[in-house]
Amino acid sequence: MISIINSQNSTLAYFRQEDYDQMIAKGISKRAVEKGGVQALLKELGHSDPEIAYKETGQPYLVQKPGLFLSISHAKGWFAVSVGSEPVGIDIQPFSARLKQGQDYFRNERELTFAEDEIALHLIWGAKEAFYKWKEGQIPDLKEEVTLISASNERLVLEFESQQYELGFRIMEDVFLVFTL
Known part of the structure; x- marks a missing residue:
């Protein structure tokens, strides 16, 4: 459906x-x-x-x-x-236990507080992927330049170039959907 x-x-x-x-x-x-x-x-x-x-x-x-x-x-x-x-x-990404092992590939130091939270790690990954597409790939260092600030009430707040951007998210079954609003 x-x-x-x-x-x-x-x-x-x-x-x-x-x-x-x-x-x-x-x-x-x-x-x-x-x-x-x-x-x-x-x-x-x-x-x-x-x-x-x-x-x-x-x-x-x-x-x-x-x-x-x-x-x-x-x-x-x-x-x-x-x-x-x-x-x-x-x-859109299914849950993967391997994501935690590879988090240093996409999570920056400011996001270290999320290191043990597998749901937050999936949201960071999805948010950065969706944001990269939103900006049509015009982000030289996605890991360091884009930071997840908060995640609540199906809303994510990212920081990029000292500005904040809001994205939506849904968690269904074992799948994470992140999207621009």
Whole structure:
């Protein structure tokens, strides 16, 4: 079942492809399954024949509506897209016990208080991924330049270049969804 979240400048949709593992086991390419999942979400958001292309920065966009902004995320059968009138970012990640082991890759010293909190670590990871997409990759050192300040009431506050930015999040089953509002 596809879920939709509307915000002031964007709409996002997400779902879990229940037969994802079976499709891959049957030999359907991962890329084809991922394309199908993204296409289904875009169609649900009203884009009847969505063709996706990519800017030099790697940012996806809808060929038929280049004035709109698009962000895509998928992981292990979960799919999420966000379409907006302003830049958007989205990340969807299943829970991974390995994330704690690799936290030094993405968590900076100011975020050290979150080092033992696996939920917070997943939110840091997702927030930085979504924020990077929101800023179209224009962040030279994501680990050090972007800091999670707080997480509460399905809202995350990040600091970047002495400014604060707010993102939304949802935790469903064992999956973390982070998105621009």
